[in-house]
Amino acid sequence: xxxxxxxxxxxxxxxxxxxxxxxxxxxxxxxxxxxxxxxxxxxxxxxxxxxxxxxxxxxxxxxxxxxxxxxxxxxxxxxxxxxxxxxxxxxxxxxxxxxxxxxxxxxxxxxxxxxxxxxxxx
Numbered sequence: 001x002x003x004x005x006x007x008x009x010x011x012x013x014x015x016x017x018x019x020x021x022x023x024x025x026x027x028x029x030x031x032x033x034x035x036x037x038x039x040x041x042x043x044x045x046x047x048x049x050x051x052x053x054x055x056x057x058x059x060x061x062x063x064x065x066x067x068x069x070x071x072x073x074x075x076x077x078x079x080x081x082x083x084x085x086x087x088x089x090x091x092x093x094x095x096x097x098x099x100x101x102x103x104x105x106x107x108x109x110x111x112x113x114x115x116x117x118x119x120x121x122x
């Protein structure tokens with residue numbers, strides 16, 4: 001079903017990854033308020049938090065989603081958050097899930113690919 005939240009999500013994603021996390025957060029939070037804690041909305045909000053260098057908040061969102069068969073991209077975002085918090089052990093654990101689920105760089109949005117390469121290098 002189409003909603004305003006559906007339309008806000010991709011715009012918030014792009015705004016967050018292109019240096020406008022405050023504006024992106026307003027959009028995605030409005031979408032979550034309207035549509036509830038849907039996994040896709042929470043994942044986008046986690047990306048926006050990461051873009052704004054807020055590591056503890058995306059971990060909460062990612063943990064909320066993990067019970068719902070998360071794709072590799074969600075573990076990728078979780079690994080990023082753990083790295084921001086300097087928790088390398090938790091980041092490695094999340095990255096192992098990324099690898100086990102077979103997430104490849106080319107399956108991510110083009111704006112996230114450099115961060116994926118950085119995660120692999122770390």
